[in-house]
Amino acid sequence: DAGVTQSPTHLIKTRGQQVTLRCSPKSGHDTVSWYQQALGQGPQFIFQYYEEEERQRGNFPDRFSGHQFPNYSSELNVNALLLGDSALYLCASSWGHLATNEKLFFGSGTQLSVL
Amino acid sequence: AQKITQTQPGMFVQEKEAVTLDCTYDTSDPSYGLFWYKQPSSGEMIFLIYQGSYDQQNATEGRYSLNFQKARKSANLVISASQLGDSAMYFCAMRPIYNQGGKLIFGQGTELSVKP
Numbered sequence: 001d002a003g004v005t006q007s008p009t010h011l012i013k014t015r016g017q018q019v020t021l022r023c024s025p026k027s028g029h030d031t032v033s034w035y036q037q038a039l040g041q042g043p044q045f046i047f048q049y050y051e052e053e054e055r056q057r058g059n060f061p062d063r064f065s066g067h068q069f070p071n072y073s074s075e076l077n078v079n080a081l082l083l084g085d086s087a088l089y090l091c092a093s094s095w096g097h098l099a100t101n102e103k104l105f106f107g108s109g110t111q112l113s114v115l
Numbered sequence: 116a117q118k119i120t121q122t123q124p125g126m127f128v129q130e131k132e133a134v135t136l137d138c139t140y141d142t143s144d145p146s147y148g149l150f151w152y153k154q155p156s157s158g159e160m161i162f163l164i165y166q167g168s169y170d171q172q173n174a175t176e177g178r179y180s181l182n183f184q185k186a187r188k189s190a191n192l193v194i195s196a197s198q199l200g201d202s203a204m205y206f207c208a209m210r211p212i213y214n215q216g217g218k219l220i221f222g223q224g225t226e227l228s229v230k231p
Contacts, residue, residue: 033218042119042206042221043160056218088158101148101167104219106160 002027004093004107012113013081021076021110025093032074033104034066035090043090049074050096078112086114117142119207119222127228128197135182136192136225138207147211149190150219151181154204163205166190197229 005024013019025032031050035043045058049068063079072093078085088111092104118141128134140149151163166174166181174181182191194201204226208219 040223042208042223043219044221045218048218058218090158090160092160101165103150103162103165104160105162106152109158111158 004091004105006089006091006107006110008110009108010111010113012115014115015081015083017081017114018077018079019081019112021078021089021091021112023074023076023091023093023107025072025074025091026105029093029095029105030072031094031096032068032072033092033094034074034076035092036060037088037090037109039087046076081114083114086112088112117144117209117211117220119209119220121207121222121225123225124223125226125228127230128194130199130229130231131196133193133195134197134227136194136205136207136227138190138192138222140188140190140207140209142188142209142211144211147209149181149183150208150210151179151190151192152206152208152221153201154206154224156203160206164192194227199229199231202227202229 007022033048034046037043046060047057048055052068065077068074088109090109091107120139147168149166152160154160164176164179166183173183178195180193204224206224207222
């Protein structure tokens with residue numbers, strides 16, 4: 001049973017460029033959330049996708065956008081990259097509209113470096 | 116504002132001993148869920164334990180237990196019989212009940228090192 005998979009594992013970009021990160025949820029899961037984890041910090045919620053729509057959004061600018069496909073996989077797009085966007089980007093999946101106690105399953109992340 | 120505070124940036128424990136990782140939270144919501152995750156150097160966040168704000172008993176999952184003190188707004192993680200493989204970052208997180216979504220609010224984390 002495959003867990004949450006993310007690609008690529010590492011990425012190097014320059015300021016002003018655009019980047020796309022990809023996530024395949026755990027088998028049987030239909031909801032995907034994205035988190036940004038800066039070095040030495042806890043993860044911060046970016047947004048959540050369910051039924052191909054953005055359902056919740058954290059305090060991130062419009063440069064961060066996403067998409068969910070019919071097979072439940074998801075993409076995170078970041079435009080006009082800034083140095084401060086350098087971080088580990090984590091994808092988490094779950095099933096359905098979450099109950100309070102629903103745990104999230106995380107991937108190993110994509111390490112993005114902006115030079 | 117909702118916030119998770121972990122005041123121990125790093126902790127050391129001897130193998131086979133117990134260790135407590137501190138977590139305090141701030142919320143005005145009447146109901147919420149509290150989680151602990153482990154993050155090894157591979158980067159993946161691994162779920163350890165969950166405590167609901169209305170749960171009468173403290174949660175336990177194998178060697179992990181949660182010391183939940185609602186009045187003090189604390190949710191400390193206790194790891195018994197530490198193993199070398201327990202060396203990792205540990206994050207406390209909260210989900211407000213109104214949210215019912217993917218949003219977890221995480222603390223800054225505690226780095227645990229287990230000594231042989």
